[in-house]
Amino acid sequence: MILKMIPKLISSFNLPFVEGDFFSYKGGASLDNPVHVDDSRHILHVDMDAFYASIEQRDTPAYKQKPLVISHDPRQTGGRGVVTTANYVARKFGIHSAMPAQQALKLCPKAVFVTPDFQHYRAISDHIHRIFHEYTDIIETVAFDEAYLDVTTNKLRLADPVELAVRLQAEIWDQTHLTSSIGISYSKFLAKEASDYRKPVGITIIHAADAHDFLMQLPIERFRGVGKKTVPKMHDLNIQTGQDLLAWDELDLIKQFGRFGEILYQRVRGADDRPVEYQRERKSIGNETTYWPFLTTDSEIDAQLDKLAEMLAKTVKKQQMHGRTLVLKVRYGDFKTKTKRTTQADFLENDPKLYAQMAKEIMNSLPNSPEGVRLLGITLTGLAPISFENIALDLFEHEEHKKYSDDN
8 A cells, every 4th residue: 555655645746756766674573582672663864865966966967977076176186085975877986985086086087076065065954954844843963964853743743654754755855856765663773774775765664573684684784883894803703694693692792892782782683762862962972982801001092092083083074063172081990980181272173193193192191000991982072063164363353353352
């Protein structure tokens, strides 16, 4: 019934429908386990398809059939620059986000490079968020191009989250002529997985009864938080899929992966009670890791601070933020915790080497502990959107501004 209804709804909203855009993941047996799973919620993950590139294609239709890369042109920057995103034509050449622009040029010499216009992208993102608010006010923004929406109770009073997703997807198209993919489930983790399952212009729902089978066949690389550096360790432990992960007990996962092991234990069992965090201004961005065995040498600590700095830089870039204060958190083997920060007058450059250097300087100022280090964390605070930049006033302007302020 739903599959027949979807094309009709989409056509009524003038959204171009491609057969198979809606997908309901169907599994078999459900999982009986002691982990509590709250399946009462309807959570959407809305992910705009190749957002920045799609905006440029919409504004310049000639780009649609060309390999389009959103980045500074390396031929004009001496080879510098990083790919922000690329359209689906360019992706066929192996081009992807975070790739050096020079490498993208080698993969596709005929690629069209367009310098990103973040102010323009932000304005369109704001427009899309105004559409979100027509459906619910429980919205958690992840980046310009993606957000979670809790539509369990919604302004349209629709009980069927699929119908709501179809209406939302169609309205975004009608108002912006940009496409999106939407994942639906009872948790943020599964909603995110669902949105990735069928792109572009897809709608996928993972029901609670089907979550177990979906997770069992899911490659370990697809579990959130399992990055490029974690995958080889997973494979060394013969963990290739969710089915392999399920066989591990919680304590063994914690020994191998620290606190992330506990999260993995929950996720592979379909448990994720994290709320959609709305009406919250993000005050900090950070990462921390628990270690077993404890870190006991300076070289071990420095290596882990380098890794945390890399993780922080990636998150800061994704969130399109920057900050002035770096905070180091250290928990020793005896559970004593030290937190120390350093603040700069200007926004810090989003450079992992800079973050690592600052963290190591703080670490060197702290007393050594014979117990070793069980946890390290690096956090950036004093955040602002990247549209707010450091502006250096010349002396005359500064004095005039000061005089005006003093006089008023």
